[in-house]
Amino acid sequence: KAGVTQTPRYLIKTRGQQVTLSCSPISGHRSVSWYQQTPGQGLQFLFEYFSETQRNKGNFPGRFSGRQFSNSRSEMNVSTLELGDSALYLCASSLANSTVGTNEKLFFGSGTQLSVL
Amino acid sequence: AQKITQTQPGMFVQEKEAVTLDCTYDTSDPSYGLFWYKQPSSGEMIFLIYQGSYDQQNATEGRYSLNFQKARKSANLVISASQLGDSAMYFCAMREYQRPGNQFYFGTGTSLTVIP
Numbered sequence: 001k002a003g004v005t006q007t008p009r010y011l012i013k014t015r016g017q018q019v020t021l022s023c024s025p026i027s028g029h030r031s032v033s034w035y036q037q038t039p040g041q042g043l044q045f046l047f048e049y050f051s052e053t054q055r056n057k058g059n060f061p062g063r064f065s066g067r068q069f070s071n072s073r074s075e076m077n078v079s080t081l082e083l084g085d086s087a088l089y090l091c092a093s094s095l096a097n098s099t100v101g102t103n104e105k106l107f108f109g110s111g112t113q114l115s116v117l
Numbered sequence: 118a119q120k121i122t123q124t125q126p127g128m129f130v131q132e133k134e135a136v137t138l139d140c141t142y143d144t145s146d147p148s149y150g151l152f153w154y155k156q157p158s159s160g161e162m163i164f165l166i167y168q169g170s171y172d173q174q175n176a177t178e179g180r181y182s183l184n185f186q187k188a189r190k191s192a193n194l195v196i197s198a199s200q201l202g203d204s205a206m207y208f209c210a211m212r213e214y215q216r217p218g219n220q221f222y223f224g225t226g227t228s229l230t231v232i233p
Contacts, residue, residue, distance in 0.1 A: 033221070042121075042208065042225035056220050088160060104212060105152060106221060108162035
């Protein structure tokens, strides 16, 4: 089974531009979540989509948005880029079953390294 | 308050020795899950081990075990017989199942270096 695929792997943008990141989850996974990772900050939750609906949202400004398509693929958009948006953006998918247990674990992609100059 | 606290930014261990990576958590939810992930330099997060709040026994997965002390709200990862390939960042995470949305909370990570 193919893993979570994120494209592109690297991106270099300048301040004020916008960027769109893509994530294809594992086949059969209906939940896709996005995380921002910066050195020393760990992973900060951005949002989660389930069956094309945003189910949960972290504490990020409205410049960060996302969507999920009917095939569960997801995109994340950041508008009006700032220097502080430079980070590794990780996408994760899961079965998102309602039962507690290992089925709830996240499967991550390799991430998109975004550099804002 | 931080949901997940990892107080060891960096750790060193000799090859073939055991190492413990600390993790404490904060929740009032009686139903939660604790996870450990490994992140090598390639960037992809790899699931290692899971412990449910109602599990009576500590979880084990090969060389990984989770020292779960519920009263102390700690979920330390123990890696036995360390290998050079264990050098990576390690993240502790928690999911609260009764909280709406039940997002994952991650710690800031511990960088482990295995010395030959």
